[in-house]
Amino acid sequence: MISSSFQTLKDARKGRQPKSLATRTDITETLEQTSTTQSTSEASTSKIISTNDQTSPVSGLDGLNMDDEDTVAKLHRDELRRWDVGVAKIPGRGRGLVAKKGFKPGSRILKTDPPISVLSTSHLLDTCSGCFLTPREKRFLRAHTGVAQREETVKLSRCAGCKALHYCSRECQLLDWPSHKTECRALSRFRTMYFRSYPSKKDDGTNVEWAGPDMVRALGRMIWRRKEERSKNGGQDSDWWKKIAAMESHVKILPEKELMRIGQQIQHLRHYLAAGEPLKPGEDVEKLDPVELVDYGFGGVGEIMDVVSAFPVNSFTLSSPSISPIGVSTSPLVALANHFCYPNAVVLFPQGREMEVIAIQDIAPGEEILTSYIDVSTPFDDRQKELLERYRFKCQCSLCERSKDKKWVDPRWSVLHVGCGKKGKGKMPAANAVGKVSTVCDACGDNFRVDASELRRLVEKGKELLSHDESDSLDRAEALSSLSSLIPALLARLPPSSHPLLALLRLHALLLNPPRTIPKLDLAISQLGLAFTGAQLAYPPNHPTIALIQAEYSKTLSYDQLHSQAAEQAADEDTQRKLQNEARRRLEASLGVMRDALKRLRLGMGGEGGVTGMELEGLIRGLQVELGYGLKR
Ligand SMILES: C[S@@+](CC[C@H](N)C(=O)[O-])C[C@H]1O[C@@H](n2cnc3c(N)ncnc32)[C@H](O)[C@@H]1O
Secondary structure (H helix, E strand, O other), X not given: OOOOOOOOOXXXXXXXXXXXXXXHHHHHHHEEOOOOOOOOHHHHHOOEOOOOOOOOOXXXXXOOOOXXXXXXXHHOHHHHHHHXXXXXXXOOOEEEEEEOOOEOOOOEEEEEOOOEEEEOHHHOXXXXXXXXXXXXXXXXXXXXXXXXXXXXXXXOEEEOOXXXXXXXXXXXXHHHHHHHHHXXXXXXXXXXHHHHHOOOOOOXXXXXXXXXXXXXXXXXXXXXXXXXXXXXXXXXXXXXXXXXXOOOOOHXXXXXXXXXXXXXXXXXXXXXXXXXXXXXXXXXXXXXXXXXXXXHOOOOHXXXXXXXXXXXXXXXXXXXXXXXXXXXXXXXXXXXXXXXXXXXEEEEXXXXXXXXXXXXXXXXXXXXXXXXXXXXXXXXXXXXXXXXXHHOOOOOOHHHHHHOOOOOOOOOOEEEOOOOOOOOEEEOOOOOOOOEEEEEOOOOOOEEXXXXXXXXXXXXXXXXXXXXXXXXXXXXXXXXXXXXXXXXXXXXXXXXXXXXXXXXXXXXXXXXXXXXXXXXXXHHHXXXXXXXXXXXXXXXXXXXXXXXXXXXXXXXXXXXXHHHHHHHHOOOHHHHHHHHHHHHHHHHHHHHHHHHHHHHHHHHHOOOOHHHHHHHHHHHHHHHHHOOOOOOX
């Protein structure tokens, strides 16, 4: 999947006795081998709340509200002090994170182990629930960082209790066990109930749809931890929970429909929490009564509504090292950062489990740290809609303000002025436009006509494909066939930076991988080259997505197997030489692109450029040797 998704809630299902995994020592038996920078004026005048205050943290939840940023700063004071960031009240945005020193692009602003991260159901089988890496990523990382002498075998083993979560090592399972132990019981019971209700479904370990949405699993982990800490703390909440409870929720302004949806989520959650309770003697495994939330420390419906509604506002897409969405994560500290469509920082998981905030623009001391909550390559209307629906605010960042300028042609939502000598473009026709409409070229100033109805049909078709990809319901063969006609039709009308063409180009290249013929390889290279050109206009400078597309482009360029095979099979020496020369030309081109991508990755992802940066470094060395360039860089 390319873009992020937030899974919809499915109904809880009914169903048998779970295998109890109550103690930590049981673990051995449970592992089965199978802006321009943001306008700084507001932020730099904000008062940064001192974190040197040594007074004890506040007790009780009453003081935690939007006007209480110093209370929140106190709760986070250890991490804030460690990372040179502060909490400030930002006019119009509530609390925000502010830099206490300057940061350059590529520098790490902060790094934290998020208290809650869970994989989405579609990744429970292929990714470790401890380090959030696939075996391939883990193998590579261990060899690269010297933990292992060379690339060794890494296999996922499934938890013998719930048969849903997988781990790549005992260390990862042990690391996750405190959060998983109650969850394991809940999932086991859900699994039993599911297969009793659907006897025709095969329980062969390949179906984990019964594990339910990531949001419910994440909230379950949160609430179980709260309960455990309260029982150790004489019925008092810990600071850990106070940080969670202090996250902003918009429950008071939510429309009725949304409140009803949250009510249903709470019902599902109460059943899920009930499944985590030990089965009482004689209790029917299939009869699951929802828990009373008061037993979990919730004073009333309002409090649980607050927590459940705050979750989507403050959670992040858990992403793989190559920024593909794999689940959901929350960190109350990082969630204090406000949104900007032209962000000066990004939130990433460059090496798996830990969340990092990386500067992608120069950030001055006192300036607000602004990340983006959404895909900033999408057009103004889409961004505004998503921000309003999920985060309840109207974005007034510099990019959104510029989008209101009648004369400005946004590269994210524009049409080509076909035949213009200056390669100009015009605004995308309005959503309600029909037939041929006129638009002005931003390069030559001429009016030109666009078939709005046909364009909308193509754009809608593209968006539909992307939404199938997002929900993991894309049929590869069908998608390849659609894209082979849709992309040329869009390319004839839109620049590659325009939505949804940019995302479709990338999707097409991914679906073509691994290319089986030279024309398919050439097509993948061409799509990635165009996507790279488009991404540079659609994303802010140093954004890691530009670097990752360029890295994909360089790797595809370096794919020389098909030419080598063709050369071996060539009937004559002349054809053989031509193919060999072509292969070498591509490798040389790829080396240049790869070096550039590595520089970009280091700026966009910090450090060595994440796992992709490390991988490129090795590939560059290999290419240099292959091309006989020596090892100098
Ligand atoms: C993850 S929280 C960020 C921290 C939040 N300001 C707080 O006080 O806890 C997201 C919420 O912050 C506010 N917010 C974030 N970015 C904003 C912006 N650019 N303009 C207005 N409000 C913003 C919105 O209320 C949004 O739902």
